[in-house]
Amino acid sequence: MTSSTDRTVAVVLGTRPELVKLAELIRLLGPAARVVHTGQHYDDALSGAFLDELRLPEPEYLTGVGGQPRAVQVAAALAALDERFAAEPPLAVVVQGDTNAALSGALVANARSIPLIHVEAGLRSHDRAMPEEHNRVVIDRLADVLCAATPQNRALLLAEGVSDERIAVTGNTVVEAVRDNLPPRRERARLLGGLGLEADGYVLATVHRPENTDDPAALSAVLGELGAISRTLRVVLPLHPRTAARIEAAGLRSLLDGMTVIDPTAYGTFLALARHAALLVSDSGGVQEETTVLGRPLVVVRRSTERPEAFADFAELVAPGPGIGEAARRRLAEGPRGLRRLASLPSPYGDGTASRRIAELITRVIPSDTPRTAVPGPLVAA
Incomplete structure (x- = not known):
């Protein structure tokens, strides 16, 4: 018998930009989405008007992460996520971008052999003074599916030796985020x-x-x-x-x-x-x-x-x-x-359908031996 959380895709995030960019994907996943907020940028507004504005359910919140130095944030989130995923393993883990929350989610998914999807893969500043650069490089190495926003991102990943079959050019979810939220x-x-x-x-x-x-x-x-x-x-x-x-x-x-x-x-x-x-x-x-x-x-x-x-x-x-x-x-x-x-110019970040492409990619990494009764059907909500 499977619990309700066995049927979910864990979306791990920790900042407002992640909520904005992952909102449409979370809505598409519907009941299959299990949103876990590490609290990296937590404040009271996140549990009220901001989530209402994005039409998102209240996430699961971790404690002891926000306001801490980078290493403490990663360590605290890593320990809390590992405990939760050991007790109730999701079918897959989704992280976005290059935050400490995304790195923590990626490390736990890798340690628990849970399929990992990295949204906004392949960004590179080539600036080692930028902590986010280290985060995004590590996440890309661990991810099973790398959702590159642009062909340039894909080219950078290929140049680093990432296998082509792990990469999909999806566009950037920011396009639909802007279109959905512009008054x-x-x-x-x-x-x-x-x-x-x-x-x-x-x-x-x-x-x-x-x-x-x-x-x-x-x-x-x-x-x-x-x-x-x-x-x-x-x-x-x-x-x-x-x-x-x-x-x-x-x-x-x-x-x-x-x-x-x-x-x-x-x-x-x-x-x-x-x-x-x-x-x-x-x-x-x-x-x-x-x-x-x-x-x-x-x-x-x-x-x-x-x-x-x-x-x-x-x-x-x-x-x-x-x-x-x-x-x-x-x-x-x-x-x-x-x-x-x-x-008059098109955005280089795609046509506004990135979230739907990513949701479809998620269904492909659900373990093949997962009972059909344990997978929301369809995974992508109408």
Whole structure:
């Protein structure tokens, strides 16, 4: 006899971006999905409005992971997941991207000989200073099915010696995430009006990565450049709590003067703001993908990127400092014609059916000796 959890696919995640990108896959799996949240980015909002916005069930939460150093996060999540999967083994494990939660899920799946599916496989920055680079390389080595978002990701995996039969080019689930969560035009107009914004009349900025926030000099440089932009065009800055703490600790609060600083927003609200921004300035990996779906220009403030596909048309990569303002002025000078050009281009991340492709791939790795009564049928919900 099998328990209900014997019939499930464990989706292991730990951050809001993972929830966003895996939401459609979880919905497609329906009752077969067992969502386990390691708590890497856990806060009270995750168990309320955010999950409601994404139309997701409450996950199983692990404890003792959030707020810990990287090694402690991985070790704590690894031990808790191993205990759960030993007692109630899933049919397969799905992880997305390169977080500590994804690494923990991959290691447990490998240790327990459970089929592992890696969503967003094959991203590479070739920057060993980036912890995520180590995570994604290890996960790709362990995965049974590597869901590469683009042909370039597939090529990188092949160059590393990953066998072709383990790789499938699926597109990136970010495309359907953006399309599903972008509010209707009327609601977007209401959101902009509430902030006193006009379409194409402001810059939207986000800053949260350690390379830009942990070093006071780098943080000062980024905020200084955003402040300079705000003297000619309004800058809207949803302020990440971690960044806010670093600003206070470094005594840089005055550098926010002149900017429109708001609390972190719901995902749909952020997409609405991004859709109508004349330009985005961000160090986020997800924003690099989202702007290609929204057709907006982006200045990426980072040393390196694992998403080069966005840089053919949509984005420019700059280090903290004067390059931010220079790139911003260059993209803003393209004006309405530049925005129309980007809006006409397809996203390099696919056609919006990645989640369905991945769900179908999952059914292929369910162990062949699994009793049919133990497999939800069909695995992919209608």
